Amino acid sequence: MNDELVVAIEVNGETVRRLVPASRTLLEFLRVDLGLTGSKHGCDVGDCGACTVLVDGVARLSCITLAVEVRGPVRTIEGVPADDPIVAAFDRHLASQCGYCTPGFVMNLIGVREDGGAPDEEALRNALGSNLCRCTGYTRILDAAKDALGQG
Numbered sequence: 001m002n003d004e005l006v007v008a009i010e011v012n013g014e015t016v017r018r019l020v021p022a023s024r025t026l027l028e029f030l031r032v033d034l035g036l037t038g039s040k041h042g043c044d045v046g047d048c049g050a051c052t053v054l055v056d057g058v059a060r061l062s063c064i065t066l067a068v069e070v071r072g073p074v075r076t077i078e079g080v081p082a083d084d085p086i087v088a089a090f091d092r093h094l095a096s097q098c099g100y101c102t103p104g105f106v107m108n109l110i111g112v113r114e115d116g117g118a119p120d121e122e123a124l125r126n127a128l129g130s131n132l133c134r135c136t137g138y139t140r141i142l143d144a145a146k147d148a149l150g151q152g
C-alpha cells in the first residue's frame with residue numbers, strides 16, 4: 001500500500017498543493033509534480049549535489065529530503081533571476097560546460113551568500129565540497145564563487 005498525503009509547499013514564492021505518495025522526495029515533487037526540471041537527478045543518494053535547492057534559505061539535497069518533511073519556503077534555480085551575481089559570475093568565468101551540475105552549485109552558493117559574512121577561499125572550498133562536476137576541474141567554479149562572494 002502506498003499512502004498518499006497532501007503536501008503544501010511554497011516554491012519560488014507560490015504555494016502549491018499536491019496529493020503525493022508519502023515516499024515522494026522533494027526532488028521528485030519539483031520535477032514530476034511541478035515540472036520544475038532545473039534541479040537535477042544525479043546520484044539520488046546525497047553524494048553529488050546536483051539536486052541542491054534552498055529550504056528556508058539553507059542548501060538542502062532534495063533527493064534525500066521527503067516532500068512531506070519540508071518546513072519553510074523552497075527556492076529552486078527557476079526562482080533565481082538571470083542577473084543574479086552568482087549566475088553572472090558563472091558566465092564571466094565560463095564555469096559551466098555541460099551545465100548539469102550548475103544549478104546545484106548556484107543554489108549552494110546562494111545558500112552561502114544568505115548565511116552572511118564573507119567566506120574565505122577555504123570556506124568556499126568546503127562549501128563546494130558537497131557538489132560534483134565532471135567537466136570543469138572546479139577551478140573556474142571556485143573563481144566564480146570567489147568573484148561573486150567578494151573574495152576574487
Ligand code: FES
Pocket residue numbers: 040041042043044045046047048049050051052061062063064
Ligand atoms: S542527486 Fe541529490 S545529491 Fe546527487
Ligand code: FES
Pocket residue numbers: 095096097098099100101102132133134135136
Ligand atoms: S559542467 Fe558538466 S558536470 Fe559540471
